[in-house]
Amino acid sequence: MEEETDTPKINNSFLRDHNYATEADVISTVEFNPSGELLATGDKGGRVVVFQREQETKSEPQRRGEYNVYSTFQSHDPEFDYLKSLEVEEKINKIRWLPQQNAAYFLLSTNDKTVKLWKIRERDRRPEGYNLKDEDGRIRHPSTITSLRVPVLQNADLMVEATARRVFSNAHTYHINSISVNSDFQTYISTDDLRVNLWNLEITDQSFNIVDIKPCNMEDLTEVITAAEFHPQQCNTLAYSSSRGSIRLCDMRKQALCDTHCKFFEEPEDPSTRSFFSEIISSISDIKFSHSGRFLMTRDYLTVKVWDLNMETRPVQTYQVHDYLRGKLCSLYENDCIFDKFECVWNGSDSVIMTGSYNNFFRMFDRNTKKDVTLEASRENSKPRAILKPRKVCVGGKRRKDEVTVDSLDFSKKILHSTWHPQENIIAVAASNNLYIFQDKVT
Numbered sequence: 001m002e003e004e005t006d007t008p009k010i011n012n013s014f015l016r017d018h019n020y021a022t023e024a025d026v027i028s029t030v031e032f033n034p035s036g037e038l039l040a041t042g043d044k045g046g047r048v049v050v051f052q053r054e055q056e057t058k059s060e061p062q063r064r065g066e067y068n069v070y071s072t073f074q075s076h077d078p079e080f081d082y083l084k085s086l087e088v089e090e091k092i093n094k095i096r097w098l099p100q101q102n103a104a105y106f107l108l109s110t111n112d113k114t115v116k117l118w119k120i121r122e123r124d125r126r127p128e129g130y131n132l133k134d135e136d137g138r139i140r141h142p143s144t145i146t147s148l149r150v151p152v153l154q155n156a157d158l159m160v161e162a163t164a165r166r167v168f169s170n171a172h173t174y175h176i177n178s179i180s181v182n183s184d185f186q187t188y189i190s191t192d193d194l195r196v197n198l199w200n201l202e203i204t205d206q207s208f209n210i211v212d213i214k215p216c217n218m219e220d221l222t223e224v225i226t227a228a229e230f231h232p233q234q235c236n237t238l239a240y241s242s243s244r245g246s247i248r249l250c251d252m253r254k255q256a257l258c259d260t261h262c263k264f265f266e267e268p269e270d271p272s273t274r275s276f277f278s279e280i281i282s283s284i285s286d287i288k289f290s291h292s293g294r295f296l297m298t299r300d301y302l303t304v305k306v307w308d309l310n311m312e313t314r315p316v317q318t319y320q321v322h323d324y325l326r327g328k329l330c331s332l333y334e335n336d337c338i339f340d341k342f343e344c345v346w347n348g349s350d351s352v353i354m355t356g357s358y359n360n361f362f363r364m365f366d367r368n369t370k371k372d373v374t375l376e377a378s379r380e381n382s383k384p385r386a387i388l389k390p391r392k393v394c395v396g397g398k399r400r401k402d403e404v405t406v407d408s409l410d411f412s413k414k415i416l417h418s419t420w421h422p423q424e425n426i427i428a429v430a431a432s433n434n435l436y437i438f439q440d441k442v443t
Contacts, residue, residue: 027430029417033097033105036421039067039428040107041435042092046076048109048162050120067437071120073162076111088113094179096188098201106165108188112175115190117166117201126156171197171207178227184235191228194221196240196258210258211240211250226341227287234293241298245282247307265296265312267305277329277338285341290350291422297353299344302326304355304365319365319372322357324395324406337411345420345427356415359404360431361391377415377429377436388438 024045031040039051052070079088091111098106104121129151133139174192181188189210190197196211211228215221228240236252247265250258269278281301288297295316296307302323305315321342325332332338337358344355356362357374365372374391394403417430425440 025433027417027433027435028092029095030419030428030430030435031095031097031107032419032421032428033107034099034422036423036426038070038097038105039419039437040095040097041430042075042095042109043433044089044091046074046078046090046092046111048073048075048092048095048107048118050105071160071162073118075109075116075118076114079113081113093176096179096181098181099185108179108181110176110179110190113169113172115168115176115179115188115199116164117168118162119165120160120162122158122160124156124158125153127151128154166201166204168199168204168207171199177225178229180229180238182230182235183233187235189228189230189238191225191240193224196225196228196238198252208256210252210256212257212259226284229287229289232289232291232293239287239289239296241284241287243283244279245284245300247284247287247296247298249309263309263312265307265315267314275329277333280333280338281329286343288344288346290346291348292350295350297344297346299342299355301338301340301342304344304353306353306367317367319353319363321355321363322361322393324393325358328406332411335411337414340414340416342415343417345418347420347425348423354418354420354427356418356429358411358414359409360413360415361393362415362418362429375438377431377434377438378413379434 026044027041028044029042037053041049050071051067054066075092076090078090081088089112093110096108104119107118109116129149131145131149172192174194176190176192178191179188187198187200194214195209197207198210199207223242223244226241226243228238231237239247239249241247248261249263251262284298284300286299296309298305302321304319304321306317308316342356344353346353351368352364352366354362354364360377361374363374375388376391392403394405399405415429415431420427428437
């Protein structure tokens with residue numbers, strides 16, 4: 001039975017329900033920008049919705065934790081690959097923000113094949129007084145132009161516009177599963193099942209293939225790449241995970257093609273627990289460097305593991321997310337839930353980690369106190385500013401009040417995507433077509 005803890009105390013600050021009714025509106029990724037003032041979500045319909053944090057006022061200081069819609073735009077559209085006779089979905093797989101350099105914001109978004117660089121900016125002035133066109137934008141006949149005017153900028157209603165500044169395409173044969181911005185802020189990587197490509201943010205027609213695990217004979221393929229990420233401080237270091245539960249650390253200074261790794265992280269399998277599902281549940285679905293760069297966190301189907309970059313033999317910490325599902329792997333395999341890809345995130349100080357589970361549960365693990373808590377994101381118990389109560393799953397014996405049995409868990413409700421504010425205890429979790437934002441208890 002899971003351990004109940006009162007830390008971290010968290011209450012529901014905000015619930016954003018878009019009243020979605022279609023599959024296209026299901027949220028597929030969620031990401032805070034580096035300052036935490038903006039929060040972006042992508043959905044299966046190819047849309048990106050950006051939320052902005054409300055500024056605190058003396059009359060309403062509690063509104064500081066609320067996020068409201070800032071901009072909405074169509075990032076990707078469905079396409080058709082005529083050479084392969086395949087449809088390319090518009091679903092947004094990942095969003096990654098770039099650090100803010102001026103008044104505008106920049107983010108990368110990707111679907112299965114194409115990465116786009118978007119610029120989001122505010123405009124509160126518009127040019128007027130053109131010579132060659134009238135106020136409605138229609139071209140004026142030269143005979144009607146009798147004098148020259150100097151165009152001027154006039155105040156206008158505030159408008160937030162998003163424009164695609166770069167389109168990075170035609171570089172991936174397989175579906176892109178992750179993108180990561182380098183700490184030099186000039187390059188980024190895009191990763192598919194077999195390759196990792198390095199891009200310059202200014203060059204769209206050329207990328208460098210730095211990892212390629214495709215064998216000469218595809219029948220010899222034993223694993224695929226599931227995720228990849230740059231080190232937060234060392235621009236030459238990156239890590240990628242595989243479907244066999246291993247992590248490879250690569251140094252781009254060593255050689256141009258990082259097929260040979262400099263470090264290899266893998267936990268030896270216990271022969272006594274070997275089963276038909278062992279390889280499936282050991283597949284890593286997400287990988288995240290800690291903000292300090294010292295640790296690496298991975299998420300497989302049942303656990304979250306924290307690795308020290310200085311120790312390759314075994315993880316320094318292993319957290320059981322929902323070990324009570326180990327006895328239900330057969331039914332989870334039949335309904336394909338065993339292939340769900342859960343994400344994991346660090347808090348700003350790397351002391352707490354968070355990941356999702358089923359029944360709209362999400363788990364938090366305090367690395368210092370060794371305590372953990374299970375919370376639920378649902379419309380029924382998420383009234384604004386109501387404190388979330390810890391939930392428990394009964395794994396056997398008599399069920400106590402407020403406990404949930406394993407058999408009553410709803411596997412169609414799952415928290416796959418989540419993100420943590422870079423400085424504060426504010427988290428955002430996506431449950432199907434609903435976005436929940438929770439913040440630390442406000443006294």
